[in-house]
Amino acid sequence: QSVLTQPPSASGTPGQRVTISCFGSNSNIGSNSVNWYQQLPGTAPKLLIYNNNQRPSGVPDRFSGSKSGTSASLAISGLQSEDEADYYCAGWDDSLNGLFGGGTKLTVL
Amino acid sequence: EVQLVESGGGLVQPGGSLKLSCAASGFIFSGSTIHWVRQASGRGLEWVGRVRDKPNNYATAYAASVKGRFTISRDDSMNTAYLQMNSLKTEDTAVYYCTRIRCGGDCWSYGMDVWGQGTTVTVSS
Numbered sequence: 001q002s003v004l005t006q007p008p009s010a011s012g013t014p015g016q017r018v019t020i021s022c023f024g025s026n027s028n029i030g031s032n033s034v035n036w037y038q039q040l041p042g043t044a045p046k047l048l049i050y051n052n053n054q055r056p057s058g059v060p061d062r063f064s065g066s067k068s069g070t071s072a073s074l075a076i077s078g079l080q081s082e083d084e085a086d087y088y089c090a091g092w093d094d095s096l097n098g099l100f101g102g103g104t105k106l107t108v109l
Numbered sequence: 110e111v112q113l114v115e116s117g118g119g120l121v122q123p124g125g126s127l128k129l130s131c132a133a134s135g136f137i138f139s140g141s142t143i144h145w146v147r148q149a150s151g152r153g154l155e156w157v158g159r160v161r162d163k164p165n166n167y168a169t170a171y172a173a174s175v176k177g178r179f180t181i182s183r184d185d186s187m188n189t190a191y192l193q194m195n196s197l198k199t200e201d202t203a204v205y206y207c208t209r210i211r212c213g214g215d216c217w218s219y220g221m222d223v224w225g226q227g228t229t230v231t232v233s234s
Contacts (some may be wrong), residue, residue, distance in 0.1 A: 098156030
């Protein structure tokens with residue numbers, strides 16, 4: 001079981017806004033920032049959000065991140081078919097070891 | 110082009126060893142922290158470990174599941190990082206990715222912004 005908890009699945013229709021949650025604890029999300037990764041089928045993960053709410057160059061502003069206390073969220077607005085992928089939150093613990101959430105499979109209906 | 114390329118994966122028997130390589134190009138390798146992340150088929154991502162840069166004494170850290178069996182190292186002159194895997198178990202079967210954080214110390218908040226394509230390790234008799 002992952003230390004960071006995500007719902008296994010999420011879905012939405014094109015144009016809709018969907019959110020994916022990530023729950024942790026005081027020793028990880030509560031005291032450190034959160035990153036989010038997108039993994040399209042058959043490909044390597046891609047950095048989507050870093051430092052809670054920062055987008056790397058080239059990531060559309062449809063993607064946004066937030067953090068509050070020991071939880072974080074990824075929001076995708078204007079959902080598109082190409083957004084269908086697995087999404088992972090990530091952080092680190094007090095020992096500075098890496099942590100990934102279990103992943104959320106997003107389906108665009 | 111900024112890229113990481115893994116190699117060295119393959120089939121190995123339980124208890125055996127394998128060494129993966131991660132060759133970097135297009136960026137200042139010596140200033141980056143290199144991480145290894147694995148993914149078993151149909152499963153999520155699992156952090157394996159990391160090696161920091163020279164100013165941070167090439168410090169390493171490992172997930173509990175691999176500590177004492179896996180060793181991460183780097184050769185900045187070759188722009189290459191390595192993952193030495195010993196005493197392999199069937200549960201180590203996975204695609205192994207190397208990835209970087211563009212600073213050499215404790216800077217997880219930058220995120221892993223460059224990933225290799227992965228190399229497959231299969232541990233089976």
